[in-house]
Amino acid sequence: MAVTILIKGGRVIDPASKRDEIGDVWIVDGKIAASGHAPQRTIEARDQWVVPGLIDLHVHLREPGHEAKETIASGCAAAVAGGFTSVACMANSGQPLDSAMAIRYVLDRAREAGSARVFPIGAVTKGLRGEQLAEIGLMAKAGAKAFSDDGVPIVNSEIMRRALEYAAMFGSCIVSHCEDPDLTRGALINEGRVATELGLRGWPSVAEASMAARDVMLARWTGGRVHIAHVSARETVEVIRAAKRNGVRVTAEAAPHHVTLTEERLREYDSRFKMNPPLRTAEDVESVLAALADGTIDCIASDHAPHTTEEKEQELAACPNGVVGLETTLGVVLTDLVTNGKLSATRAVEAMTVNPARILGVPYGTLAVGAPGDITVIDPARKWTVDPAKFRSKGRSTPWAGRTLKGAAAVTIVEGRIVHDV
Ligand code: DOR
Numbered sequence: 495m496a497v498t499i500l501i502k503g504g505r506v507i508d509p510a511s512k513r514d515e516i517g518d519v520w521i522v523d524g525k526i527a528a529s530g531h532a533p534q535r536t537i538e539a540r541d542q543w544v545v546p547g548l549i550d551l552h553v554h555l556r557e558p559g560h561e562a563k564e565t566i567a568s569g570c571a572a573a574v575a576g577g578f579t580s581v582a583c584m585a586n587s588g589q590p591l592d593s594a595m596a597i598r599y600v601l602d603r604a605r606e607a608g609s610a611r612v613f614p615i616g617a618v619t620k621g622l623r624g625e626q627l628a629e630i631g632l633m634a635k636a637g638a639k640a641f642s643d644d645g646v647p648i649v650n651s652e653i654m655r656r657a658l659e660y661a662a663m664f665g666s667c668i669v670s671h672c673e674d675p676d677l678t679r680g681a682l683i684n685e686g687r688v689a690t691e692l693g694l695r696g697w698p699s700v701a702e703a704s705m706a707a708r709d710v711m712l713a714r715w716t717g718g719r720v721h722i723a724h725v726s727a728r729e730t731v732e733v734i735r736a737a738k739r740n741g742v743r744v745t746a747e748a749a750p751h752h753v754t755l756t757e758e759r760l761r762e763y764d765s766r767f768k769m770n771p772p773l774r775t776a777e778d779v780e781s782v783l784a785a786l787a788d789g790t791i792d793c794i795a796s797d798h799a800p801h802t803t804e805e806k807e808q809e810l811a812a813c814p815n816g817v818v819g820l821e822t823t824l825g826v827v828l829t830d831l832v833t834n835g836k837l838s839a840t841r842a843v844e845a846m847t848v849n850p851a852r853i854l855g856v857p858y859g860t861l862a863v864g865a866p867g868d869i870t871v872i873d874p875a876r877k878w879t880v881d882p883a884k885f886r887s888k889g890r891s892t893p894w895a896g897r898t899l900k901g902a903a904a905v906t907i908v909e910g911r912i913v914h915d916v
């Protein structure tokens with residue numbers, strides 16, 4: 495049950511209402527209120543940040559079908575532990591989310607789990623096969639907040655065109671996993687110096703940038719809205735920057751690993767650094783980070799992609815792409831980007847709250863009076879060491895295992911319910 499909560503004396507950062515000041519925040523009847531009385535719960539937030547509940551718009555929850563990797567309940571538990579009050583989940587579970595029934599299934603399981611909000615992303619094509627459009631309209635009516643075949647690219651431009659047009663009728667965007675598969679077949683890591691030295695086949699940046707260029711052109715042509723997932727390359731940033739300048743309805747996200755780590759980490763063939771798109775060069779990292787700082791890239795999204803330990807412990811060529819991120823994203827962003835001044839606190843919060851909310855078209859990500867009472871209280875000074883054995887997620891593979899981070903979610907509140915409190 496929602497109780498009256500007073501969060502006292504914290505640094506309130508709400509980019510949606512351009513607020514950054516010391517103050518109190520009230521939640522009454524599950525909503526943000528200007529004031530209240532007789533709080534049942536008072537949270538002392540001195541030296542802490544009080545921000546809208548964090549939103550991660552790129553998460554793989556794996557259910558239905560791959561429950562050994564993650565379930566909706568385990569993924570939601572990981573989300574709230576990491577400070578996320580909402581996650582959008584991708585359609586590439588074991589049973590692709592390509593029907594209204596599948597969308598309803600995810601929403602039901604999320605309701606049962608009762609912690610983070612889950613916004614299902616429906617598949618663009620039936621079975622994620624890239625051949626026939628899925629029932630976008632029916633899925634939108636059932637509660638899908640965006641559409642994507644993420645995990646695999648949509649190669650057929652006619653399908654992408656129709657998908658953009660169709661989704662626009664429901665106010666939704668297409669989340670594009672940009673990859674030209676003819677350019678990446680057999681590739682394990684970035685095409686570049688490390689791949690050459692190790693004798694591995696590389697994944698060239700142009701495979702991402704060329705598809706992003708096609709997608710922004712199709713968005714421009716159709717008037718539809720495209721969101722470029724996990725931007726990893728400098729050339730992709732240039733495509734998005736130019737498209738935004740031309741008024742194209744394009745948004746983009748970057749994953750924490752793509753703004754902090756480089757291909758150099760693959761020298762030991764360590765599968766904890768294998769994801770798709772791959773880690774790239776220092777110039778790419780610099781460029782993606784600059785784009786995040788200047789708003790060319792709108793959001794930070796984890797691309798939380800859990801796999802079983804058995805799967806990830808295979809040799810580099812055999813192990814699947816993907817690392818978990820829900821429980822490390824906030825700490826990594828604070829430690830590696832905000833504390834050292836690469837990204838302002840306001841920009842970081844904006845990229846994890848109001849921006850993803852707007853892209854998904856949901857009324858969260860703000861502390862405006864009357865908004866849903868979703869709040870994350872962040873302790874920016876808390877030091878902790880990443881121990882995958884302690885994750886709520888079933889996925890254990892992370893580039894940051896053993897790393898000491900500074901900054902963590904102290905309290906996570908969804909609709910006035912405290913779902914995480916340390
Ligand atoms: O690393 C990745 N893992 N990239 C993707 O595009 C898909 C994801 C997954 O589903 O495991």
Ligand code: ZN
Pocket residue numbers: 644645646671723724770771
């Ligand atoms: Zn992807």
